[in-house]
Amino acid sequence: MNTLWGIDLGGTKIECAVLDAADIKKVLIRRRIPTEADRGYEHILSQIEKLVGQVIEELGDKPEKIGFATPGTLDPVTQTMRGCNTVAMNGQPMKKDLEARLGVRCELANDANCFALAEALMGAGPAVAPDAQVIFGVILGTGVGGGVVINGKVWGGRQGIGGEWGHIFLDETGGPCYCGNTGCVEKVIAGPALQAWYEKLSGEKRSLAEIIERRNTDPHAAATIERLLDQFGKAISIITNLLDPDLIVLGGGVSNVDFLYTEGLERAQKHVFTPKPDILVVRNVLGDSAGVFGAALLFA
Structure with a gap:
């Protein structure tokens, strides 16, 4: 049987999916354990x-062989894991250990790269831009991440940080980030960052959904949404000016905010280095399945 195996290493669950290599949209099995x-x-x-x-x-x-979506990055120099929010993995030679235990070749990529790959090959790519050569996948939720896919392959980069959009400097007012820098994209437009900004203005704690709902009646909510639109536009323009991808796909909870694809895109166009910007930004197709499917597709 010609198959593609993928495993998504989440903080609470580990999921395995096996795809038919001859028809990658055919899922043969999916199973998960804690x-x-x-x-x-x-x-x-x-x-x-x-x-x-x-x-x-x-x-x-x-x-x-098995592909793995990981919550961090395998350092290409040290061959150990770093940046994992499942902290027990950090500093460990995970690829080597997995290959020794499982007796098969393993390939590791961070979850944002796997999201981008799955959307490029199975999701928004074929649905919206089937001829796309460069696709940028964005995770915009509790945290922020990004992945680059070029001609159907993940571009990890020399240091394994290709596509690390969440830790590009965006605005000083975002404050210190866990990565050691200040004002990262993640500290400005991730869900918790927006909620913290609203609380700073209003003195009240509200969910992002509540803030959006109050946009037209609450001046603090309006200011928070204005910040989201303005900074989202700048962040998307950075991707566009640097890579000029054929398609940008948004995932994560904040990607469900409808006005990002209209007002947010308009803000991005103001900062793009061309007289008539043509930026294609779409919502993801695969949802939570993207990680495990992308892991399987690392060997496609």
Whole structure:
């Protein structure tokens, strides 16, 4: 059986999906088990091994290679994990350890890269821009991330930081970021950053959905949404001026904000280095499935 295996390493669950290599939209099986990350790195590896064993037994087929969507990056120099919010993975030679345990070739890419790859090959890419060569995938939710896909392949870059849009400097008022810098995109337009900005203005805590709902009646909500639109536009223009991608796909909870695709896009056009900007920004197609599908497609 010619198959593509992918595993998404989430903070709370580990999911495996197997695709038909001859028809990547055909999902043969999907299974998940708890990560139980609080029990440590070795336990995470054991859970992965357990899940792979379950899928092999149920599918009646063994993988030759497995792609992994990870919550951080495999450093191409040290071959150890870094930047993982599942902190037990940080500093670990995860690719080497997985290959030793599973006995197959493994490929690791961060979750934003896998999101971008899945949308490029299975989702918004074929649906909206089937001839696209360069696609940029954006995760805009609790955190902010990005991934670059060129001619159907993830571009990780020399240092493994290709597409790290969330940690480009955007605005000083975003304040300190966990990465050590100040004013990163993530600290300005991620969901928690917008809620914190509203609270700073109003003295009240509200969800992003509530802030959006109050946009026309609450001056503090209006100011927060204005900040989102203005800074989103600047952030999208950075991608456009640098890469000029054929398509930008938005994912994550904040991607469900409808006016980003109209008012937000208009703000971006003001900062793009061409007289008549033509930026194609669309909502994702695959939703939460993108991570595990993208992991499988690392070997497509």
